Amino acid sequence: MAKIFLDTNIYIDIIKKRTDRDLEDFQGHDLFISPLSIHILAYLFKYKIPNHELDVNRELFNIVPFAAKIVEDALIGPTSDFEDNVQLHSAAEADCDVFLTEDKKLLSMKFFGKVKIDQS
Numbered sequence: 736m737a738k739i740f741l742d743t744n745i746y747i748d749i750i751k752k753r754t755d756r757d758l759e760d761f762q763g764h765d766l767f768i769s770p771l772s773i774h775i776l777a778y779l780f781k782y783k784i785p786n787h788e789l790d791v792n793r794e795l796f797n798i799v800p801f802a803a804k805i806v807e808d809a810l811i812g813p814t815s816d817f818e819d820n821v822q823l824h825s826a827a828e829a830d831c832d833v834f835l836t837e838d839k840k841l842l843s844m845k846f847f848g849k850v851k852i853d854q855s
Contacts, residue, residue: 737764740826740850741796742836743772743818750776750788758795768792769825770801771818799825813847814840823847 739761741749746768748754758766773792776782782789792798799805801821805828809820819841826834827848834852836842844852 737833738767738829738831739764740767740799740822740829740831740834741772742822742834742838742841743769743775744837745835746772746796747776747779750792751780765797766795767797767799767826767829767831769799769822771821771825773798775818797829799829801825802828804828813844816840823850826850 745754745756749756749758773789777784777786777789805821805824808824809817812820813823814820819838822836823834823841827850831850834841834847834850835854836852837854841852842854846852
């Protein structure tokens, strides 16, 4: 069983069913997201709170706590994009095996610490 962190783009594609991927593709694995991903989803799609679709996230995904340490590390790097850094540091904090993304810049990194960056 792998610990898989979903970058915001992958997470939103799955939740909004904008991809061939769905949660069944990840059976037997633990899925992780950042609270920032929920914020981005709610903002983009103008969700009103409370919202059942957002509540389901707590059952389907492990949400990495958005701690001050993640913010401090994200302000340092490794990229020039704060949101990307938050996602990467969240995956590392959760001790994930894989970081799934479609972001070409992040894919070119191949690894962040021991976390493998992949798109499949």
